[in-house]
Amino acid sequence: MIFEMTVQVRVHDFTRGSNWYQTFLNRTPDFIPHDGFAEWEIIPGCWLQVAEGTPSEKSGPIRIGVSDIEGERERLVRILEIDKFKIHQREEVPVKWGTFSDPWGNLLGLFEYIDKKEEKQRINALLPTSNPHK
Incomplete structure (x- = not known):
């Protein structure tokens, strides 16, 4: 298990x-x-x-779900001085996503559910007791 x-x-x-x-x-x-x-x-x-330690090459990305990918991208560009990364979207994919790296070359990313009802369902399923979006 x-x-x-x-x-x-x-x-x-x-x-x-x-x-x-x-x-x-x-x-x-x-x-x-x-x-x-x-x-x-x-x-x-x-x-x-x-x-x-020594960063792993070509690993990742580790993507984290957010409610506002554009707003979070602007926050990270402003305070962490990362390059403004492109946000991707495809019709058959239920999320928007973008990838960037930390200063050590670790690939990271963000994603946001396009359907906010689906996003709320995921949040409720994962965080039932501490959900600020209820």
């Missing part, structure tokens, strides 16, 4: 990397077990780990 997952990215400079991911995720880590390692629980049972 699978019940949780973790995804890890590595950064050469942990202090800078941890600060970058705190800004990206808009909050401090949920767990820092030792030097050079931090974790955020993105949604219940899904953890993003940032570890000091």
Whole structure:
């Protein structure tokens, strides 16, 4: 039975990397077990780990769901100074998405449900007790 997952990215400079991911995720880590390692629980049972080390080449992207991809892209471009990435959309795909990288080359991305009713259903299914969108 699978019940949780973790995804890890590595950064050469942990202090800078941890600060970058705190800004990206808009909050401090949920767990820092030792030097050079931090974790955020993105949604219940899904953890993003940032570890000091050599970044993996050509891995990812790790995409995170957001309610407003354009607004979030503008926030990240402004405060993290990433390049303004293109937002893609295809008729047969129920989301818009975009990909960018962190300063260490880890591929990241965002996606947004086009159908807001579907988005609300997903949020309610994943976050039934802490849903600010109810």
